């Protein structure tokens with residue numbers, strides 16, 4: 001039996017080779033791998049002895065040779081293949097262990113195109129694909145984490161077709177991801193990220209119990225090692241929990257450390273950023289205690305025992321925080337249905353993906369991600385006669401509106417959401433609906449700041465705001481009736497700011 005070992009990441013390769021030698025394998029290797037194994041005192045044949053050809057062009061050609069690929073690919077159960085191999089002097093290769101040039105690490109480290117090009121592996125993926133194709137007879141190993149598993153299977157006679165098939169799938173996933181990374185990178189570099197093909201690659205984190213509904217299948221996939229950071233402290237996140245956690249976390253991150261956000265079905269029903277987390281929670285809850293029942297709560301900070309006791313007064317389905325202390329977790333220990341997740345750090349932090357996409361029947365739409373910059377509000381154009389000194393509430397309302405389903409109008413007073421209307425087909429309905437609900441809940445919105453994520457097409461929403469005593473409004477502007485909107489603000493003595501940036505979320 002012969003094994004061909006050619007790895008960039010040399011982690012564990014010496015022990016793996018030793019294990020294979022103990023099992024009776026002859027080891028063949030490419031230059032660098034050969035050197036590592038030789039230095040460890042192992043008996044190993046250099047690839048050039050098999051190919052009868054030197055590695056050349058600075059390693060661009062090492063294993064691209066019929067003695068290698070013939071040895072991997074010929075079918076052991078076909079007499080004419082066996083005969084042909086014999087005639088050509090091609091010896092079988094029964095195990096191929098390859099991991100590829102670190103292309104991703106290289107593009108993360110440097111912009112030097114020559115270096116990047118040299119880190120595109122050619123011979124490696126070719127061997128991986130050959131060995132995977134002939135999985136009937138050949139073992140393909142692409143992940144150092146599998147070395148022990150492979151040795152064990154060989155030792156215990158568990159090198160079955162099913163075992164090799166699993167490794168074959170993993171191998172094609174490996175090369176497909178590798179090529180997708182190269183193609184996406186080249187499109188990013190030369191086509192501003194929007195080439196003719198876009199590859200979205202995700203690694204499965206876990207299956208969810210079901211999809212959005214019980215009759216649907218579902219799973220969570222991640223781009224990078226993103227969800228590794230998520231500590232599952234209690235309960236199992238469902239498909240809908242994950243999308244709500246995403247919505248709540250994005251708003252809490254956007255509002256900053258110390259904020260608390262409550263989400264139901266992807267939209268916020270409470271949010272506050274006060275002097276301490278307990279007050280933030282109480283104010284967030286006060287915005288709509290009815291909707292908060294069974295909600296997903298994001299705490300941008302550390303959940304202590306005291307905060308946990310406050311939250312525990314109502315039924316919350318999910319709590320995600322920077323950190324949930326041990327004592328805080330104990331507060332929830334007897335609550336069967338609450339699920340707890342944290343990132344094990346003082347605050348909620350996510351870097352934010354550069355692109356965003358959405359499935360539509362037959363394909364997907366793809367775009368650069370949307371972020372609100374503080375300057376949009378802090379340096380927004382005052383278009384009304386009166387203005388306001390402090391734009392904190394305006395900024396908070398605007399950030400919330402930008403991360404809420406359109407049409408959305410959000411009202412913030414003293415660092416807390418007091419009313420919100422979202423997902424409505426007309427903007428004035430969103431404006432009115434929010435105020436009606438606040439009135440029903442007995443919330444005083446007088447003096448609040450109001451934000452709309454897109455322009456007001458008519459003056460009606462401003463008139464509604466005036467009736468409720470709103471003192472300042474921020475919106476993108478850009479309507480053909482902006483003049484009427486500005487006139488309405490001036491008539492009512494409301495401060496009106498235009499940001500010039502729209503933040504639809506559909």
Ligand SMILES: NC(=O)c1ncn([C@@H]2O[C@H](COP(=O)(O)O)[C@@H](O)[C@H]2O)c1NC=O
Pocket residue numbers: 006007008009029030031032033034059060061062063064098099100101120121122123124125
């Ligand atoms: N050119 C070739 O024929 C070739 N054959 C194998 N490789 C890669 O060379 C690397 C190992 O090289 P070394 O053993 O010399 O450190 C592996 O990542 C392997 O995927 C090659 N390199 C690039 O294409």
